[in-house]
Amino acid sequence: MESSQSSALESLRFNNAALRRLPVDESEETGSRTVPAACFSRIGSLQPLLRPSLVVLSGSALSLLGLGEQDVLTDPLAPEYLSGSRLLPGSQPAAHCYCGHQFGLFAGQLGDGAVMYLGEVEAGTQGRWEIQVKGAGVTPYSRDGDGRKVLRSSIREFLCSEAMAALGIPSTRAASLVTSDLYVSRDPLNSGRRVQERSSVVLRLAPTFIRFGSFEIFLGRDEFSGLQGPSAGRHDIRAQLLDYVVETFYPHIQQAHSNRKDRNMAFFREVMMRTAKLVAQWQCVGFCHGVLNTDNMSILGLTLDYGPFGFMDRFDPDFVSNASDKRRRYSYQAQPSVCRWNLARLAEALGSELDAAEAGAILDEFMPTYKASYLHIMRKKLGLVRKEEADDSELISDLLRVMYNTGADFTNTFCLLSRVPWPEEGDSERDVVGPVVELILEQCASIEELKVANKPTMENRELAMILSMAQTNPTMFGMVADRPDVAQQLELMGRLKELIETDQDELKKKQHDDWTRWISQYRRRLVRECDGMSDLSLVEKERLRVMNSSNPRVVLRNYIAQNAINAAEKGDFSEVNRVLKVLEKPYSDPEPLYEPASCGDKKHEGRELTVTYDGKPPAWAQTICIT
Numbered sequence: 001m002e003s004s005q006s007s008a009l010e011s012l013r014f015n016n017a018a019l020r021r022l023p024v025d026e027s028e029e030t031g032s033r034t035v036p037a038a039c040f041s042r043i044g045s046l047q048p049l050l051r052p053s054l055v056v057l058s059g060s061a062l063s064l065l066g067l068g069e070q071d072v073l074t075d076p077l078a079p080e081y082l083s084g085s086r087l088l089p090g091s092q093p094a095a096h097c098y099c100g101h102q103f104g105l106f107a108g109q110l111g112d113g114a115v116m117y118l119g120e121v122e123a124g125t126q127g128r129w130e131i132q133v134k135g136a137g138v139t140p141y142s143r144d145g146d147g148r149k150v151l152r153s154s155i156r157e158f159l160c161s162e163a164m165a166a167l168g169i170p171s172t173r174a175a176s177l178v179t180s181d182l183y184v185s186r187d188p189l190n191s192g193r194r195v196q197e198r199s200s201v202v203l204r205l206a207p208t209f210i211r212f213g214s215f216e217i218f219l220g221r222d223e224f225s226g227l228q229g230p231s232a233g234r235h236d237i238r239a240q241l242l243d244y245v246v247e248t249f250y251p252h253i254q255q256a257h258s259n260r261k262d263r264n265m266a267f268f269r270e271v272m273m274r275t276a277k278l279v280a281q282w283q284c285v286g287f288c289h290g291v292l293n294t295d296n297m298s299i300l301g302l303t304l305d306y307g308p309f310g311f312m313d314r315f316d317p318d319f320v321s322n323a324s325d326k327r328r329r330y331s332y333q334a335q336p337s338v339c340r341w342n343l344a345r346l347a348e349a350l351g352s353e354l355d356a357a358e359a360g361a362i363l364d365e366f367m368p369t370y371k372a373s374y375l376h377i378m379r380k381k382l383g384l385v386r387k388e389e390a391d392d393s394e395l396i397s398d399l400l401r402v403m404y405n406t407g408a409d410f411t412n413t414f415c416l417l418s419r420v421p422w423p424e425e426g427d428s429e430r431d432v433v434g435p436v437v438e439l440i441l442e443q444c445a446s447i448e449e450l451k452v453a454n455k456p457t458m459e460n461r462e463l464a465m466i467l468s469m470a471q472t473n474p475t476m477f478g479m480v481a482d483r484p485d486v487a488q489q490l491e492l493m494g495r496l497k498e499l500i501e502t503d504q505d506e507l508k509k510k511q512h513d514d515w516t517r518w519i520s521q522y523r524r525r526l527v528r529e530c531d532g533m534s535d536l537s538l539v540e541k542e543r544l545r546v547m548n549s550s551n552p553r554v555v556l557r558n559y560i561a562q563n564a565i566n567a568a569e570k571g572d573f574s575e576v577n578r579v580l581k582v583l584e585k586p587y588s589d590p591e592p593l594y595e596p597a598s599c600g601d602k603k604h605e606g607r608e609l610t611v612t613y614d615g616k617p618p619a620w621a622q623t624i625c626i627t
Helices: 017-021 059-063 069-073 078-082 151-166 212-218 235-249 251-256 260-285 332-353 356-364 366-381 392-406 410-417 429-442 447-453 460-472 474-481 484-500 504-529 536-550 558-569 574-583
Strands: 040-042 053-057 094-096 099-102 105-109 115-122 128-134 173-186 195-206 287-289 309-311
Touching (some): 017 115, 017 235, 053 069, 053 078, 053 151, 053 574, 059 069, 059 151, 059 173, 078 173, 094 115, 151 173, 151 195, 151 558, 151 574, 212 235, 212 332, 235 251, 235 260, 251 260, 260 332, 260 356, 260 366, 287 332, 356 366, 366 392, 366 536, 429 504, 447 484, 447 504, 460 474, 460 484, 504 536
Antiparallel strands (some): 040 094, 053 173, 115 128, 128 195, 173 195, 287 309
């Protein structure tokens, strides 16, 4: 006999303001369809999972809803509630309508094709949180999809959401992950070989999941794609959506401006600033968002939608985390400019709500805002906290150049730099710096790995044609070689040629000299940190404190996620939970542990997750996980 007493989940207080204040499509028509004149569509019936079961919970995310882990673990109905298989009292299932520019082209109506909005929970001092379930079934926006997500991609989304939050990077949150005995067919490697995978659901939280693309439903016909938003020309609904966003999530702006146009410009400026600071934080931990379309850009400046993503192992400005991004539009180094481009699309979508000239001026502030934020964080990563010097930017650029040329691991290198000894009068530069240089060299790439990394990605036939042009038509070659993509390929060819003409010993000596030179330059900069200070030990302690709190010992590397996925797919969820506990404390260990993994050890079996040193990762370590 069921108890009449409500569980903690059943006692959640819903206040679904979005559905009250924004137009909702009430149609009960099933299947995918165009949804005009609405920001949300009701979901009439739930699509329950078969025998849902809990995989993992995030205690810190649950606490935002006023819940404890035990509240959930002791509730026999929790797997059903958390997967959208059973309706929480007060929730109102719906799906959000939005459009988007995907890989630079307007794609028309997109929307929540695998996500179901449940409502907004009032959690006292924690504020109000929108909760939604990802993978809960078909919505009007599912197009040809089945509205389901699988265990593999759900684990990656869950872990990275919580890892980013622990790193201090604004992100949507993941409170729970539920799997089931309902199987769906997928082609995980895009190889034409489909397999059966478990349907799984992540419960996500954010103040709102409204995104840039939410405002693109009002766009008229696009001249390139020929598509238009489902609510094209409905400027009355656009104003309604904008008012809701500003009044609810930017109340300080609403209160500060009585003039509507001034309010809207202040709103756009703050979205710009939040976005610029967010991408600066990504760059400083080596994070690469694989699908930076406008529909994946949060209006609050949060990291949104963890499809393909990756944390760099070896530093590579051209790193991409999405195997389908053949043109490298969303490479690591392109992320700032792409985010600015997406902001320009938001300005276009807001249209007459903004002053076009002023919006353009705000966009011009994006790169200076980004660079200032990036430089501020990088100074902290290097322990430069007392002074700001004009040459710091060059010091950082030189560091990244040496990291790239030597194939150094991004995360581990910054951890190791805290071991650079404080300069003292009379010490021998080479003797003092030598031990740190050796530690860094241990995790740099071998000559064979650098050859692979510097292999041109352009097709051989196209490269041969360009090189032939250098002999037969120098003028035309000069014009082609100025193209950024061609210049990059020619640079790779030059580096590859140098490597072919070099042996491992010569390479090791050059890497040693490069790192010795840069660390000596860094130590000279440290000397200037303590100008005018009598107690140098205080400066050194502050430097180490700041570096240890700014350089994570652990990031969600692909192999860490894959180990957890492999175990979970065999029914063992303990690894997912263990990984979560480690990722929740990325700065906790004062000193990282280093145990180089064998290049042939593709599964890293038996390694402790507290060991952040990834050795010399073979090619598989950078393999893109298709979601």
